[in-house]
Amino acid sequence: MIYRKPTFKDVEAMFELVNNYAEQGLMLGRSRNVLYESLRDFIVAEENGEIVGMGALYLMWNELAEIRAMAIAPQVTKSGIGRNIVQALIEEAKNLGVTTVFALTYQPDFFKKQGFTELPKEELPHKVWKECINCTKFPNCDEIALSIKI
Numbered sequence: 001m002i003y004r005k006p007t008f009k010d011v012e013a014m015f016e017l018v019n020n021y022a023e024q025g026l027m028l029g030r031s032r033n034v035l036y037e038s039l040r041d042f043i044v045a046e047e048n049g050e051i052v053g054m055g056a057l058y059l060m061w062n063e064l065a066e067i068r069a070m071a072i073a074p075q076v077t078k079s080g081i082g083r084n085i086v087q088a089l090i091e092e093a094k095n096l097g098v099t100t101v102f103a104l105t106y107q108p109d110f111f112k113k114q115g116f117t118e119l120p121k122e123e124l125p126h127k128v129w130k131e132c133i134n135c136t137k138f139p140n141c142d143e144i145a146l147s148i149k150i
C-alpha cells in the first residue's frame with residue numbers, strides 16, 4: 001500500500017469513491033470542481049495502481065483543522081487504511097502547527113478508536129458552518145462532531 005499526495009490524474013477515481021458512498025447516504029458528495037480545488041488537502045492510498053482510500057485535512061482557523069472526505073474502497077475497509085490516512089493527516093497537521101483536529105461524521109466510532117472524543121457542535125467556531133449553507137441537509141445537520149488535541 002502506498003500513501004501519497006494525489007495528482008490530477010487521481011481525481012476521477014477519487015470522484016467515484018466518494019460519490020458511490022454519497023449515493024448511499026454515508027457521506028456528503030464532492031463535485032469534480034471541489035476535488036480539483038482541494039487536491040492538495042488530500043492523502044490517497046494506492047494499491048496495484050488503484051486508488052483505494054482517501055481523506056483530506058482542511059485548514060479551518062488558527063491552529064484548527066478538519067479531517068473530511070474519508071473514504072476507503074468497500075473491498076478493503078477494516079484493514080487499517082482509514083486509520084493510516086487519519087494518522088498521516090494528523091502528522092501534516094502537527095507540522096503546520098495545528099493543535100486541534102475535528103471531524104463531522106456519521107461514523108463516530110471510527111474516530112473514537114483513534115482518540116477523538118465527541119463535542120457539542122455549538123463549540124466549533126462559526127466559520128465551520130459557512131460551507132454548510134450549501135448542504136441539502138442544512139440546517140438539520142445530523143453529523144456528529146468529534147475532536148482531538150494533537
Ligand SMILES: CC(C)(COP(=O)(O)OP(=O)(O)OC[C@H]1O[C@@H](n2cnc3c(N)ncnc32)[C@H](O)[C@@H]1OP(=O)(O)O)[C@@H](O)C(=O)NCCC(=O)NCCS
Pocket residue numbers: 021026027068069070071072073076077078079080081082083084103104105106107109110113
Ligand atoms: C469509515 C471508514 C473511513 C473507515 O475506514 P477503514 O479503513 O475501514 O477503517 P480502519 O480499518 O482503519 O479501522 C480503524 C479502527 O476503526 C474501526 N472501525 C472502522 N470503521 C468503523 C465503523 N464504521 N464503526 C466502528 N468502528 C469502525 C475498525 O474496526 C478499527 O478498529 P481496531 O482499532 O479495533 O482494529 C470506511 O469504512 C469508509 O470509507 N466508510 C464509508 C464512507 C464513510 O462513512 N466515511 C466517513 C466519512 S467521515
